[in-house]
Amino acid sequence: MKKFYSRLNIGLLTAIICYSCKTEQAHPQNLGSNTASPVDLVYPQLDTENSRWFFFSSASRPFGMVNLSPDTEVDGAWGSGYRYKVDTIQGFSHIHAWQLSGLSVIPVTTTEENKKSIFKDFKSKFSHDKEKVSPGHHSLALEKYGINVELTSTKRVGFHKYTYPKNKESAILFNLNGMLGPCENIEGNLIKIDDKNLSGELVMAPTSRRPKPTKLFFYINLDQEVASIEKDEETGNYLIGLGNNNEQFMMKVGISYTSVENAKANIDAELSHWDFERIVKESKEEWNNALDRIKISGGTEMAQKRFYTDLWHALQGRRVISDVNGAYPDNTGDTFRVGQLPLDTAGKPKFNHYNSDSFWGAQWTINTLWGLVYPEIMEEFVQSLLQYQKDGGLVPRGPSGGNYTYVMTGASSTPFIVSAIQKGIVTENLEDIYQSLKINHMPGGIMEKAGYEHNTALGGGLKYYIRDGYVPYPIPEGKFGGHQEGAGVTMEYAYQDWTLAQLAKKIGNEEDYNYFMKRSLNYKNVFDKNVGWMRPKDVDGVWKQNFDPYEHQNGFVESNAAQATWFVPHDISGLANLMGGNVKAVEKLNLQFETAEKLGFTSGNSHALELHPEYRKIPINYGNQPSMQTAFVFNKLERPDLTQFWSRKVVDRAFSGLSPATGYNGDEDQGLMGSLAVLMKIGLFQMNGGTEDNPIYEFGSPIFDKITISLANGKELVINAPGTSSDKPYLNAVKINGIVSDQNHISHSDILKGTVLDFTMGSVPSKNSQQ
Numbered sequence: 001m002k003k004f005y006s007r008l009n010i011g012l013l014t015a016i017i018c019y020s021c022k023t024e025q026a027h028p029q030n031l032g033s034n035t036a037s038p039v040d041l042v043y044p045q046l047d048t049e050n051s052r053w054f055f056f057s058s059a060s061r062p063f064g065m066v067n068l069s070p071d072t073e074v075d076g077a078w079g080s081g082y083r084y085k086v087d088t089i090q091g092f093s094h095i096h097a098w099q100l101s102g103l104s105v106i107p108v109t110t111t112e113e114n115k116k117s118i119f120k121d122f123k124s125k126f127s128h129d130k131e132k133v134s135p136g137h138h139s140l141a142l143e144k145y146g147i148n149v150e151l152t153s154t155k156r157v158g159f160h161k162y163t164y165p166k167n168k169e170s171a172i173l174f175n176l177n178g179m180l181g182p183c184e185n186i187e188g189n190l191i192k193i194d195d196k197n198l199s200g201e202l203v204m205a206p207t208s209r210r211p212k213p214t215k216l217f218f219y220i221n222l223d224q225e226v227a228s229i230e231k232d233e234e235t236g237n238y239l240i241g242l243g244n245n246n247e248q249f250m251m252k253v254g255i256s257y258t259s260v261e262n263a264k265a266n267i268d269a270e271l272s273h274w275d276f277e278r279i280v281k282e283s284k285e286e287w288n289n290a291l292d293r294i295k296i297s298g299g300t301e302m303a304q305k306r307f308y309t310d311l312w313h314a315l316q317g318r319r320v321i322s323d324v325n326g327a328y329p330d331n332t333g334d335t336f337r338v339g340q341l342p343l344d345t346a347g348k349p350k351f352n353h354y355n356s357d358s359f360w361g362a363q364w365t366i367n368t369l370w371g372l373v374y375p376e377i378m379e380e381f382v383q384s385l386l387q388y389q390k391d392g393g394l395v396p397r398g399p400s401g402g403n404y405t406y407v408m409t410g411a412s413s414t415p416f417i418v419s420a421i422q423k424g425i426v427t428e429n430l431e432d433i434y435q436s437l438k439i440n441h442m443p444g445g446i447m448e449k450a451g452y453e454h455n456t457a458l459g460g461g462l463k464y465y466i467r468d469g470y471v472p473y474p475i476p477e478g479k480f481g482g483h484q485e486g487a488g489v490t491m492e493y494a495y496q497d498w499t500l501a502q503l504a505k506k507i508g509n510e511e512d513y514n515y516f517m518k519r520s521l522n523y524k525n526v527f528d529k530n531v532g533w534m535r536p537k538d539v540d541g542v543w544k545q546n547f548d549p550y551e552h553q554n555g556f557v558e559s560n561a562a563q564a565t566w567f568v569p570h571d572i573s574g575l576a577n578l579m580g581g582n583v584k585a586v587e588k589l590n591l592q593f594e595t596a597e598k599l600g601f602t603s604g605n606s607h608a609l610e611l612h613p614e615y616r617k618i619p620i621n622y623g624n625q626p627s628m629q630t631a632f633v634f635n636k637l638e639r640p641d642l643t644q645f646w647s648r649k650v651v652d653r654a655f656s657g658l659s660p661a662t663g664y665n666g667d668e669d670q671g672l673m674g675s676l677a678v679l680m681k682i683g684l685f686q687m688n689g690g691t692e693d694n695p696i697y698e699f700g701s702p703i704f705d706k707i708t709i710s711l712a713n714g715k716e717l718v719i720n721a722p723g724t725s726s727d728k729p730y731l732n733a734v735k736i737n738g739i740v741s742d743q744n745h746i747s748h749s750d751i752l753k754g755t756v757l758d759f760t761m762g763s764v765p766s767k768n769s770q771q
Contacts, residue, residue, distance in 0.1 A: 038291035039284050041308040044133045047663025048084040053181035054096050054357070055668060056082035057316045058138035059151035059158070061283060062290055063354070063377075065266075065320040066255060067096040068151050068158040069138055070126075071104065077182035077207075084660035088123050089142060091175055092151060094158045094218075094255055097319040098357040098407075098670065099210040099400040101181035102202060103218055103255065105160075109145045109168040110241070118239065119232040122173050135312060136283025152280045154270035155320060158253040161276045170242040170249065176202045177236040183207050190238045195225040198240070199260045204401065211454045212331050214401030219263040221252040223274055250274055257321050257329040257402065258338045269324040290315055293373050294682070298705025298724070303681075306658050307704075310677040314369055317670025318381075321402060322353035331403035332392025339391060339402075351383040357670045358398035360408035361625025363415040363495075363569065363689025365675035368697070371690055372751070375425045375712050382420045385413050389436045394446050406449045409460065409483045409557055410492040411440040415499040419690040422502065423748050434503050441500055441516070447493060453481025461486060464539065465493055470525040473536035473544065473555045487526040487536040488556035488626075491567045494523040498570035499691040506693065523568050527578050532588065533561045550617035552603075559626035562592060562619040569629060569688045572636035582637045589633060593646050596620035601654045602665035622654045623666020628676050632685045635698045640744045641730055641765035644701040648729035651680050651703060682707050682719060683759075696745040701729045702759065715754035724761040732762035 048056055053076075059068040071093055072086035073079060081096055091104035108122055124144035131140040139150040146165040153159055164170040176188025188202035198220040203213050228241035242249060254267035271279065291311055296304060322328035326341035326349035341349040359366075370378040388404075389395045395417070398407035414437050420426045421433070440446040443462065450459025459480035461471035471493070473486030483489070498520035504512040528535040528543055536544040536555030548554070549561035556564040566589065568575040576585040595618075602623035603616055621627050631650055634642035654665055655677040664673040679685055683702035686695060707719040734741050735758035736750075746755065 037288050038295075038308045038311075039135050039288040041305045042135050042287075042291070042312045043305050043309045043658055044135065044312075045084055045660045046306075046309050046658060047660065047668070048082055049660045050663075051081055051083060052079065053077045053081045053101065054098055054317055054670060057096070057135075058082075058133050059136060059153050059283075060316065061136065061153060061155045061286055062315045063155075063318055063320055063352070064153060065156040066094050066153045066158045066253075067316075067319065068092060068094050068153050068160075069096060070140065070149075070151075071181070074104075074178075074180050080181045084128075087125055087127070089126050089140070090123050091173075092149065092160070093180060094253060095216070095319075096181065097355050097400070098317075098398065099182050099207055099405060100204055100214060100319075100355060101183055102185055102204055102216045103253065104175040104180055104185075105253075106173050106175070107142070107145070107147050107149060107160075107162040107164070107249075108171050108173050108239075109147065109164065110171045110239070111169065115230070115239070116232075118173065119235050119237055122175075134284070135287040137280045150276065152276065152283055154279065154283075156254060156256070156266040156324060157271045158255075159271060159276060159279050160251040160253070162249045162251075164242075164247055164249065166247055167244055169244050170246045172240045172242070172251070174200075174238040174240065175235075176200065176238065183210070188236060190229070190231075190240075192226060192229055196222045198222070198226070199263070201260065209405050209407060209452050210400040210403065211405075212336075212401065212403050214257065214329070214331070214403075215336075217256045217258065217260045217263045219254045219256075219260055219267060221254075221267060223250040250276060256323050256327075258323055258327040262323040262325065262327050266324050287312070287315075290374070293710045294678070295708040295710075296704040296706070298722075299703055302658050303656065303703060306656060307678065307681055309658070309663075310655070310674040310681070313668060313674025314366065314671040314678060315374070315377075318354055318356040320352045321355045322349060325349070328353040328387075329402035330391045331401055332388060336402075339387075341387070351380040353387060353402075354381060354384045355400055355402075356381070356384075356396075356398060358408040359412040359416045360397065360410070361628065361669065361672050362412065363419070363499075363691070364625075364629045364686070365672045365679070367416055367419045367689040367691075368679055368684065368686045369675045371419055371423045371425065371695075372684075372697070372711075372717075372748075373709055375420075375423070378416075378420050379425050382417050382426050385417065386433065386436060389439075393439070395436055395440055397446060404446075404454075406446070406452050406454060406481065408451050409489050411437070411445070411447050411496045411500075412492075413437075414440065414496050415689040415691050418499045418503045419686075419695065421506070422691055422693060422695050430503070430507050434500075434507055434509070437500055437503065438512070441493075441497060447496075450481035451483035456480045459484045461489065462493075465490060465522065466519075468525075468539075468541075469522045470537070472539040474538070476539050483557045485536070485553060485555050485557045487534050487561070488559065488564055488567075490526050491523045491534065491564065492557070494520050495568070495570050495688075497522075499689065502691050502693065520570060521574070523571070524574070524578065527565075527575075529578060532579060534565045535561060550619065552616045557626065558624055559621065560617065560619075563621055563627035563630075566630050566633050567626060570691075572633055572687070576637055582639075586634065586637050586639050586642065589630065589637070590642060592619035593631075593649075597649060597653070600665070601650050621666070622650050623664065625667075625669070625672060628673075629685075629687060631680075632687055632698055632700065635685075635744060636687060640699070643698075644729050644731055644765070647680050647683075647685075648701045648703070648726065651677070652726055655680065682709075683721070684719075690748070695748045697748070697751065698745045699731060699734070699757075699759075701731065701761075711752060711754075713752060715752060717751050717754075718756045719759065720757065721759040721761050724759075728761040728763050730762045730765045731759050732766040733760035734758070
């Protein structure tokens with residue numbers, strides 16, 4: 001989402017493969033083996049030449065409030081954070097989240113000459129040759145000062161270990177004010193409590209996407225006494241002197257969005273000792289326990305490393321914002337307040353509260369992956385989204401700093417929550433949940449708001465959608481917010497209405513079920529049979545003139561008509577009928593894939609677009625969310641062989657690189673692309689996001705010989721595909737629990753019983769797969 005085409009296009013395949021091989025050889029600490037644990041196979045530097053503020057993670061826990069890592073670029077949300085090719089460290093900041101950043105520190109050595117200039121001249125070169133990165137740990141050397149830095153963390157506490165050179169004046173620079181990633185940090189201050197304890201706060205200034213300021217509080221424990229504190233009046237930043245007898249130094253930094261007291265309480269609860277290696281070990285174990293829920297065997301070492309890196313991405317990005325005691329920031333009202341999550345009988349919060357980028361595109365990614373493998377995470381996120389509704393009246397689609405951002409379009413949280421209900425993950429208060437979701441689909445709800453439309457409710461065009469059955473392009477009232485692409489949002493609303501209808505049906509609300517099912521057919525109103533594509537039309541019903549189905553974002557949200565036409569996940573058969581039947585639909589989509597293959601299935605970054613403008617006109621783009629489902633459309637068109645063929649091709653070309661130069665080839669939005677890659681590699685997918693009653697998982701083409709998924713109920717889903725390889729993408733035969741089956745899918749309820757899928761893979765499709 002929110003694209004600037006920030007990834008290298010994998011269409012330059014030969015160069016990228018060569019670069020990837022060289023990079024693997026250059027970083028032996030990241031190499032795994034068949035006996036390595038999953039966490040040892042993760043390659044955090046994947047695609048970091050193209051990363052954005054919340055893309056890269058190192059010294060953090062899954063969904064941790066603290067996401068401590070080095071920053072080489074700090075200006076803007078895009079092209080900032082840890083950028084592999086930039087060789088200068090600007091600081092180590094504790095927050096890398098959707099529209100949030102804060103608390104950047106850097107250890108330095110001082111002299112009488114540099115004490116004043118160091119507030120501006122503090123950056124240091126570093127070398128990847130002396131760097132080690134793994135989930136939960138990051139170490140490197142600051143060349144300018146001769147300081148070795150090690151970082152780790154608990155969920156809410158950053159833990160630093162610095163080794164200073166002997167006989168040097170040691171210090172730490174706290175850059176509490178200034179530009180840091182997506183926002184400016186302002187009003188930062190630091191207070192000395194005693195010789196080994198500090199506290200402070202800062203404000204993350206509003207952004208165009210997060211309209212309200214967000215305050216950060218912090219508490220700091222030092223393992224040695226502070227010798228001096230100096231504030232630079234020009235920058236407002238602080239230099240903490242440690243003297244010259246501190247070769248090794250450690251620091252704990254607890255953060256909170258509610259108070260200094262809660263920041264200290266987070267330290268007291270999560271990090272009561274000074275054993276750095278113990279925390280590194282515990283962090284590694286936590287990551288390993290999460291990643292090990294999916295065990296794989298077979299395939300190349302590179303494929304295994306990339307798989308666990310994808311899975312690691314699926315478990316980060318979105319961040320906890322509640323304290324260990326359940327206090328959280330509520331910015332949804334006119335004035336800020338500190339909220340309190342409900343507690344269990346032991347006095348612990350029943351769930352965590354989260355900061356999150358949009359769930360736009362989540363129906364094909366984390367809906368399925370979390371719902372199958374990490375149901376407890378899905379449940380927590382559902383409860384967090386519902387807490388926002390209790391506080392502010394709306395279920396958000398991308399909250400930041402305890403408030404709505406109106407990122408992207410539609411009611412993208414509806415499919416996520418409905419999927420959790422249909423899978424039995426959320427079972428209580430269904431009527432209340434339904435009513436909360438329904439608000440967003442009616443006047444006064446979030447569908448009325450276009451992207452980042454904070455102060456009006458006209459850009460979403462909902463009144464036209466309800467009255468006329470489509471959103472016009474352009475919106476007659478003018479431009480409000482972003483992403484006012486009428487044809488595209490019409491299709492999104494139609495799908496989201498269908499998912500809400502399924503919940504209405506589940507709770508027995510037949511009237512609402514019929515109403516939203518009727519609205520779910522509105523996608524037909526933007527299909528032009530004369531041209532065979534979805535097509536924008538104005539408020540008078542006149543089709544857009546000079547229409548080019550390959551023109552980017554011309555009535556379609558972050559896509560073109562060719563890509564977006566297939567966004568009917570709830571009614572592929574109805575779409576095929578509009579096209580003249582399944583055969584014609586297959587021919588059309590297959591041609592799109594053949595064309596997209598020549599361009600690597602992705603549209604590439606801005607540099608690639610300058611050199612090759614034809615990439616923008618790509619008919620299928622696996623570098624972004626709007627068309628990531630298209631390979632599995634063939635299943636619905638009774639051609640599973642083409643789903644198997646093309647999904648494998650996409651994996652090979654778009655999701656198999658392993659270097660800082662490539663990886664997601666577009667926009668990895670907080671685990672969405674990583675989740676998609678995981679699902680395609682295990683050969684499971686849910687076209688409608690798992691929102692129907694007893695959802696089904698459609699089969700694709702697994703790339704590993706054996707995949708074992710540990711389920712929350714103690715059962716296992718085992719997928720056997722012996723001999724699978726790049727030239728054997730086809731499922732020639734299927735057995736479910738030892739019984740031959742002609743099914744191309746399996747239900748959620750059957751998986752939960754414990755299931756073994758045996759796939760016979762082939763280099764040519766069998767007759768059964770060409771229905």
